[in-house]
Amino acid sequence: MKLLLRYPLVAGTIAALLAVLVLLLSGQPLIAQVSASIYALAVAAYLAVGMVRRLIGGQWGIDILAVTAIVSTVLVGEFIASMIIVLMMAGGTALEDYAAGRAKKELTSLLERVPQTAHRERNGSSAAENHANGQHEDVAATEVRIGDILLVRPGEVVPLDGILLSESGSFDESSLTGESLPVDRVAGEGLMSGSLNGEAAVRMQVTALMEDSQYSRIVALVKEAADSKAPMVRLADRYAVPFTALAYLLGAIGWIISGSPARFAEVLVVATPCPLLIAAPVAFLGGMSRAARGGIIVKYAGVLEQLSRIKTVAFDKTGTLTYGRPALIGVRTSGSFTEDEVLGLAASAEQYSSHVLAASVMDAARTRGLVFESATEATEFATHGVRARFDGRDVVVGKPKFVAESAPGVTETELASGELAIYVGVAGEFAGSLVMSDPIRREARRTLAELTGLGVTRTVMLTGDALATAEHIADEAGLTDVRAECLPPDKVEAVRALPVRPVMMVGDGVNDAPVLAVADVGIAMGARGSTAAGESADVVIILDDLSKVASAVRIGQRTVKVALQSIWIGIGLSVALMVAAMAGYVPAIAGALSQELVDLATILNALRALSPGRKGAGTKLPGQKADVGATGRPVSRLPRSAERS
Structure with a gap:
C-alpha cells in the first residue's frame, strides 16, 4: 500500500490496465479501447507539458519519443501497447528510485546513526x-x-x-x-x-560541541552530497537529437516498406528513452556511495565527472604532502637567552595562533614542562607569524623578515634539507630560532605514481616554505614543479595560471580555502583540516591518508566509464529492437514488454559503479617506472618571505 501511494501513476496505470482486461474478457472491446486510449492520451498530455517546459528552458530531452510512442500506438489501435508504455514509463521512475536507494546506501547509513x-x-x-x-x-x-x-x-555511538x-x-x-x-x-x-x-x-x-564534532561535520557533508544534483544526470540528453532522429528515420522506413503506419508505432515503442534517463544518475549515486565507503565525501555528483578528467594536481605541503606535525629538533639561541626561555616565550605567543606550527611549538614546550604566560594582547598575522605582549615585553614569532621588523639583527639559521625554522624576537632583540622538521608522508610517492598512471601529466607543490625545504620534499615525493614562498593570493594566481586542465588542488588549512575554491576540483584533507577548507572544497577526505586522492580520481573515472557503458548498452539494445521492429519482427505489445528488460539491464550495469572494479586497472603500481621530478624539474621562486606555510 505504501508503494502504491508513493507511485500513484504506477497504481493508476495498473488499475486501468486491469479494468481494460476485464472489459475485453467481458466482450466489450470498443469500451476497452476507448477507455485505454483516453487514459494513455491523458498521460501523454501530462508528459508533453513537462517536455515543453524543458524545451522552453533550453533543455532538449528525449521525452518526445515516449509521447510520440504513446500517441502513435493509440492512433493505430494498439491500445494495450500504449498502456504498457505508460506503465513502463511510470515503472521506470520506481526502478530508478530503487536503484538510487541502493546506490545511496553508504551515504544514508551515516545519516541514520547521528547521536541524539x-x-x-x-x-x-x-x-x-x-x-x-x-x-x-x-x-x-x-x-x-x-x-x-x-x-x-x-x-x-560516541555522541561528541x-x-x-x-x-x-x-x-x-x-x-x-x-x-x-x-x-x-x-x-x-x-x-x-x-x-x-x-x-x-x-x-x-x-x-567539542555537537556542531563542531567530527561526526557532525561528516554528516553535514554527506547530507549535502546526498541532496546534490549532477550536471551529468541528464548525460543521455547529449544523445537525444541523434537518437530521436534515428528512431523517426527507422520508423519512417518501416512504414514505407510495410505500407502500414502501425510499423512506425512499433519502432517508436522500442525507442522509449527510460534506459538512457536512468543510467547516469544511478551510476553517479553509486560512485558517490563507493567514495563515501572509502572515507571520501564527494559533495556534488557532478564533481565525479571532473575527477575523471584531471590532468594537473597541485598540493599544499604542510599537512598534505607532509604529516603536518613538525617536531622540534633544536633551539638556537642568541645573546643571553636560554633555550627554555626562547621556547617558553615562543610557545606562550603561539597559543594565540591557529597555525599548524603553533601546536607543535606548544607540544615541545609542554614536553619540557614549561609554563605558558598569559598575554595582555596578541595579534596573529596570517602566514607571517604572531605578536604578543607579556608583562610589557613584546614577543614576536614567525618568519625572519616578519620578526626582523620588530627585532633587528635576525640571523637566518642554516638548515639541512627538510628542516624549517621559526624565529623569535623578544623586547626588540633577536632571541633565537626553533628548528623543526616535518617528514614526508609514507604514501606520498606511491600516490604521485598512481596519479601518473591515472593520466595526470603535471604535479605541482604550492607552499609558503623556503625554496630549499620545498625542493627537498618535492624530490622525495616525485613532483614535477615547485612554487615556493607563496602567500594565499599567490597560490590562487598559480592555480588559475596552470595551463593543463582540469586542475585539482589538495590542501588542509585555513589558508588553503581560497585556492581550493578556485581550482576545478578542490580536495580538503579533512581529518584535521579546518572547517573553512572543508567548506571551500568539492571533496573532503575524512581520513589522514593522502592515497585517497588517487582513489578519488580512480572512482571518478570508473563512475563515468560505467555511466557511459550503461547509456551505450541502452542505446545498443534499443537500436537492435528498432531494426527488428522496422522489419516487422517485434509487435507493439512485445516491444513494450521488451523495453522493461532493457531497463533492467541498464540499471544492473549502472549499479556496477558501487564496486571497485578490476584492481589496479589503469594505474601503474608503485614498483613500476613512474618517477618524475628528480631531474629537470622546473622550479620557480616567488618573491615572498619564507618558512611559515
Whole structure:
C-alpha cells in the first residue's frame, strides 16, 4: 500500500490496465479501447507539458519519443501497447528510485546513526558516586558543553568528540575511517564522535560541541552530497537529437516498406528513452556511495565527472604532502637567552595562533614542562607569524623578515634539507630560532605514481616554505614543479595560471580555502583540516591518508566509464529492437514488454559503479617506472618571505 501511494501513476496505470482486461474478457472491446486510449492520451498530455517546459528552458530531452510512442500506438489501435508504455514509463521512475536507494546506501547509513542523546554526569558528585548511583542525566547531544563528563554505554555511538577518561576502551571507527578492526584507546587519547563503543562502559570528557564534532561535520557533508544534483544526470540528453532522429528515420522506413503506419508505432515503442534517463544518475549515486565507503565525501555528483578528467594536481605541503606535525629538533639561541626561555616565550605567543606550527611549538614546550604566560594582547598575522605582549615585553614569532621588523639583527639559521625554522624576537632583540622538521608522508610517492598512471601529466607543490625545504620534499615525493614562498593570493594566481586542465588542488588549512575554491576540483584533507577548507572544497577526505586522492580520481573515472557503458548498452539494445521492429519482427505489445528488460539491464550495469572494479586497472603500481621530478624539474621562486606555510 505504501508503494502504491508513493507511485500513484504506477497504481493508476495498473488499475486501468486491469479494468481494460476485464472489459475485453467481458466482450466489450470498443469500451476497452476507448477507455485505454483516453487514459494513455491523458498521460501523454501530462508528459508533453513537462517536455515543453524543458524545451522552453533550453533543455532538449528525449521525452518526445515516449509521447510520440504513446500517441502513435493509440492512433493505430494498439491500445494495450500504449498502456504498457505508460506503465513502463511510470515503472521506470520506481526502478530508478530503487536503484538510487541502493546506490545511496553508504551515504544514508551515516545519516541514520547521528547521536541524539548523551548520558551526562550530574554536577556535585564524584565520578565513583556517579558510577555507583547512576547519577547521570539523559540530555540532547546539542545541549552538551565543552568539559562535560559523559558516560558511553556498551554498543552506543560516541555522541561528541572528546578525551577518554576511563583506563582503556575499544571502539569501532569503521563508519569514519573505513577500518574494519576495532581500535583500542587508553586514557588521555582522543575519541571521535560517530565511533561505536565496545563491550565496556567508558567515561569521556567533551572537547567539542555537537556542531563542531567530527561526526557532525561528516554528516553535514554527506547530507549535502546526498541532496546534490549532477550536471551529468541528464548525460543521455547529449544523445537525444541523434537518437530521436534515428528512431523517426527507422520508423519512417518501416512504414514505407510495410505500407502500414502501425510499423512506425512499433519502432517508436522500442525507442522509449527510460534506459538512457536512468543510467547516469544511478551510476553517479553509486560512485558517490563507493567514495563515501572509502572515507571520501564527494559533495556534488557532478564533481565525479571532473575527477575523471584531471590532468594537473597541485598540493599544499604542510599537512598534505607532509604529516603536518613538525617536531622540534633544536633551539638556537642568541645573546643571553636560554633555550627554555626562547621556547617558553615562543610557545606562550603561539597559543594565540591557529597555525599548524603553533601546536607543535606548544607540544615541545609542554614536553619540557614549561609554563605558558598569559598575554595582555596578541595579534596573529596570517602566514607571517604572531605578536604578543607579556608583562610589557613584546614577543614576536614567525618568519625572519616578519620578526626582523620588530627585532633587528635576525640571523637566518642554516638548515639541512627538510628542516624549517621559526624565529623569535623578544623586547626588540633577536632571541633565537626553533628548528623543526616535518617528514614526508609514507604514501606520498606511491600516490604521485598512481596519479601518473591515472593520466595526470603535471604535479605541482604550492607552499609558503623556503625554496630549499620545498625542493627537498618535492624530490622525495616525485613532483614535477615547485612554487615556493607563496602567500594565499599567490597560490590562487598559480592555480588559475596552470595551463593543463582540469586542475585539482589538495590542501588542509585555513589558508588553503581560497585556492581550493578556485581550482576545478578542490580536495580538503579533512581529518584535521579546518572547517573553512572543508567548506571551500568539492571533496573532503575524512581520513589522514593522502592515497585517497588517487582513489578519488580512480572512482571518478570508473563512475563515468560505467555511466557511459550503461547509456551505450541502452542505446545498443534499443537500436537492435528498432531494426527488428522496422522489419516487422517485434509487435507493439512485445516491444513494450521488451523495453522493461532493457531497463533492467541498464540499471544492473549502472549499479556496477558501487564496486571497485578490476584492481589496479589503469594505474601503474608503485614498483613500476613512474618517477618524475628528480631531474629537470622546473622550479620557480616567488618573491615572498619564507618558512611559515
